Amino acid sequence: MYEIVRKKVLNPVVxxxxxxxxxxxxxCKPGQFVIIRVN
Known part of the structure; x- marks a missing residue:
């Protein structure tokens, strides 16, 4: 598991x-992204 370092609400839906x-x-290389799945 990875640690959530910071959470911030940018607007009501983001x-x-x-x-x-x-x-x-x-x-990781430039342009790659990570898919996050919650349990």
Whole structure:
């Protein structure tokens, strides 16, 4: 599991979440994205 470092409501339908995931950050390349699934 990755740690949620920060959460911020940008407007009523958009939220920003900063997640600490150093192993993903190490191998990601520009233009890639991560799909997040909640349980």
């Amino acid at each position: 939220k920003l979440m900063e997640v600490s995931a150093p192993d993903i950050a190490r191998v």
